[in-house]
Amino acid sequence: MSNEEVEKTIREYVAQVVHLSLGTSRDNKPWVCEVHFAYDDDLNLYFVSSKQRRHSLDIADNPSVAGDIVTQHHKHQKVRGVYFEGKAAALEDVDEHHPGYTAYIERLGGWDGLLKEIAKDGDAAMYKISVENFYLFDGYESGRGKFTLPWGTQA
Numbered sequence: 001m002s003n004e005e006v007e008k009t010i011r012e013y014v015a016q017v018v019h020l021s022l023g024t025s026r027d028n029k030p031w032v033c034e035v036h037f038a039y040d041d042d043l044n045l046y047f048v049s050s051k052q053r054r055h056s057l058d059i060a061d062n063p064s065v066a067g068d069i070v071t072q073h074h075k076h077q078k079v080r081g082v083y084f085e086g087k088a089a090a091l092e093d094v095d096e097h098h099p100g101y102t103a104y105i106e107r108l109g110g111w112d113g114l115l116k117e118i119a120k121d122g123d124a125a126m127y128k129i130s131v132e133n134f135y136l137f138d139g140y141e142s143g144r145g146k147f148t149l150p151w152g153t154q155a
Contacts, residue, residue, distance in 0.1 A: 006136050006147045010082050013136075014039060014069050018108065022047075022129075023066045024058035024088075031058055037069075038100070038107040043151065045129040046100035048114070051090065052123060063087045065129060078139035086132045086152070090125040094118045100126050 001009070023032045033055045035047040049056050059065065065088045070081040094101050096115060104110065104126070117124040132152035138145050 001136075001138070001145065001147055003149055006134075006149045009080075009138065010134055010136055010149065011043070013080060013082055014043075017069050017071055020045065020047075020069045021067050022055055022088075024055045024062070025064070026058040026061045031055060032067075036108055038103040040099045040103045043131055043134070044100070045084070045086075045131065046104055046126060047129075048104065048118065048124055048126050050123045051125050056090070056125070056127070059088045059090070059127065063089055067129075079137060080140055081137045083135040083137065084129070084131045084133065084151075086130050088127055088129045091118075091128055094126045098126075100128055 018036055019034050020037045021032055022035055023030060025031065031054050033053070035049060035055075037045050037047045039045050064085075066083070066085040068081055068083045073079055091098070091100060094115070096102070101115065101118070105114075118126050130152070132150075134149040134151050136147045136149065138147065
């Protein structure tokens with residue numbers, strides 16, 4: 001597959017899935033969790049979480065993350081999944097015009113107090129994952145292919 005075909009497949013696939021598995025690490029101890037996510041046209045990934053959750057504390061100390069965006073597969077079903085690695089950070093000054101906020105609301109909806117929760121000196125924050133590489137594992141178009149799509153240079 002060409003990089004253009006890989007990117008097209010990734011864009012079509014992530015549109016179908018609302019959660020991702022996020023891998024973080026701190027003090028040589030790995031962690032993984034599930035978060036609901038949105039994305040912008042540049043395939044930056046966004047999620048909202050408590051600043052006190054383990055993954056948020058990990059990101060504050062070590063912004064390097066990895067994860068996957070995968071639907072449930074059934075026995076004998078062909079496999080497809082998107083994996084990524086990049087850097088994550090809590091965003092400052094998120095307002096109703098921020099691309100992460102608008103992507104999140106358009107994709108997942110929101111509650112009336114979401115922006116207030118993100119903006120206040122409280123518990124919640126919006127996080128952005130700047131993807132450096134995407135990986136596509138694809139059993140549909142290519143047998144059992146694995147494709148790397150360098151992405152950090154795209155932004």
